[in-house]
Amino acid sequence: MVEIPETGRQALDADVMREWAARGIDTLTRHRRGVDELNVFPVADSDTATNMLATLQAAFQGATPGLGLEALLDEAAGRALLSARGNSGVILAQMLRGLADAWNGDEIDAKGFAGGLRTATDAATAAVAVPTAGTILTVAEAAASAAAKAAPFGFVSAARAAAEAAAEAVAATPGQLPALARAGVVDAGGLALTLLLEALVETLTGSVSTGALDLLERHRVRAVSEVEEVPRESGSEAFGYEVQYLLESNAPAAAELRHRLTDLGDSVVIIGSRAAADVTTFNVHVHVNDIGAAIEAGIERGRVHRISVTRFDDTAPPRPARADRPATPRTVLVATAAARVREFLDRDGATTTGPDRVREALAAVRAAGGRSTVVLADGPDAARAAREGAQGARGDGYRVTVIPTGSVVQSLAALAVHDPERHFDDDVAAMAEAAAACRTGELRAEAEGVAVVVGEADFGVFDTAREAVRDLADRLCAGGAELLTVLPGAGSDTETVTALSDHVREAWPLVEVQQLPAGDDEPLLLIGAE
Structure with a gap:
């Protein structure tokens, strides 16, 4: 391992934190594929470093300029929480939350650094229902303990000790987790965390520590054909x-x-x-x-x-339907308060109900001979009513699943991918993913003008609906939309919808626009982007 000098920056402030985050993102980007190839626990899905990288990018890229360390970390932890992907990404997000809770000043010394690692490790461990030895949690524990012992000798010493202890802990993971030993690899999440700690040492000193990279190269030499296929543990x-x-x-x-x-x-x-x-x-x-x-x-x-x-x-391949039951159509029940949308879907052959009639609708579907139902509920009231109705409808093998979609356009996106030939759980997964992938935007009438809202974020108030709808379309299309589904509210006008269609045709020619019947009184306009 390269000898790292004790000289270097002896405190961590907002500028050092930003530099560390940027270096960590760069390091994971360069070594993402290699680390992903090691991923066999808790599932061999080859995405550990990818998920940690995505979480780190969401946390720090685009951060508010000029924030001090405490505010920067609090913002980063909040962004990571909302964007964390996969098991490893969620654990990393909780570690960021722990650092944010512990680092309450504008500058952190060696003792504060060690205390932050301890809080981050404890927070991540507490978040996991069944912590397992030989994982990122084990590596974090080793790093936190080593940092505490080295803290009296300065910040660089504490950071170096944490990185070296993490590398040693990663090397030991095959002896703690049978899945790793059988595959001849080390823990991917722990290795990614070690890369991040070594990025901190490089940020402080300018010297590169290679413990994690040595481990990565050592465990990449085996050809794919030599690696045993590993079943999932626990x-x-x-x-x-x-x-x-x-x-x-x-x-x-x-x-x-x-x-x-x-x-x-x-x-x-x-x-x-x-x-x-x-x-x-x-x-x-x-x-x-x-x-x-x-x-x-x-x-x-x-x-x-x-x-x-x-x-x-x-x-x-898709799992076949069970042979011991007749093949009967699966019902998708759309529960929404939008009466005009229900009328449109009913004419199109769909099954719909208002939030206050879910129980009766489920009973009618079951009485008609169906064996399973998926309920798409587009708001808290509809989801609550659907859950209560589903509890009453279950029994004797009858399956009911409720997917809360957040908005009626997300319910429509889910309905569009429904396939009655798929296995029930696969169909639920496809519909849930389609609903989640559908981003929503709204125009809302306010005293000052027309507000633009995307998801739960406000993007200002415009003097006219035509100005607002062009801004909303640009925000949704810039995210990679291929289709905009437009539901004008009862208070909207044809000029606004025409302005939207004209603008999309000129500025985003590859994006299709489809208009459905008018929605409720509010919002003025609802758009789903897929």
Whole structure:
């Protein structure tokens, strides 16, 4: 290992933090593929470094300029929470939350650095329902302990000790986790964390530590054909889906959810937006077979949104329907308060209901001989009513899953990918992913003019609806949209819709626009971007 000089910057402030983050992003970008190839636990899905990189980019790229260290980290932790991907990304986001909670000044010394690593490690470990030895958590523990011992000798010494201890802990992971030993690799998440700690040492001293890279090269020399195919550990072989979503709730409800999800699957990680008692946003991650049950467990405890469902074995052929039951059509029930949309869908042959009639609608569907139903609920009231109705409809093998979509255009996106020939869980996964991928934008009438809203973010107020709709279209199309689905509100006018269509045709010629019947009184205009 290269000898690292003790000289260097002996404190961490906002500028050093930004430089460390940028160097860490660059390091993971360069070595992402190699680290991903090592990924076999908790599932062999080859995305550990990719998820950690995406989380780190979301946290720091585009950060508000001029913030001090405390504000910078608080913003980064909040952004990471909302964007964290996969098991490793969620754990990294919680570590950032721990650093933000511990580093409360504009400059951190060696003791503060060590304390921050300890808080970050403890926070990440507490977020995992069943911590496992030989993973990123083990590596973080070793780094935090080493930093505390070296802190009296200065910041550089503490950072170097953390990086070296992390590399040693990574090298030891095959002896702690059988999946790693069988595959002849080290833990991918722990190695990625070590790369980030070594990026800090380089930021402080200008010298490159190569412990992590040595490990990476050592474990990449085996040809792919020589590596044994590794089954998933800790029961994961039995679970085919990764489910993630954001939950608006409180800490006691999140604790209840952790227990419920542990009963349903494994790899349960739940992180919160801040350490205080007023936590309102959680990022929930679990591996399960029953997608609907995992989602509904969240609905029972708060507002669920940004649902993501990933099937681990994407290359496997679709699972056939069970041979012991007749092939009957699966019903997709759209629960929405938008009466005009219901009328349009009913004419198109879909099954719809208002939020206050979900129980009756489910009973009617079941009485007609169906064996399963997916309910698309476009708001908190509809989701609550759908969940209550689903509980009453289940029994004797009848399956009901509720997908909360957030808006009626997201329900329409989910409905568009429904395939009754798919296995029930695969169909639920496809619809949940389609709903999550559909971004929404609105025009809202306000006293000062017309407001532009994308997702939950406000982007200013315009004097006229035509100005506002052009701005909204640009924001949605810039994100890679191929189709805009437009629902004019009852208070909208044809000139606004025409202005939208004309602008998209001229500025975004590859984007298609489809208009559906008028929606509710508010918003003035609702757009879904797919």
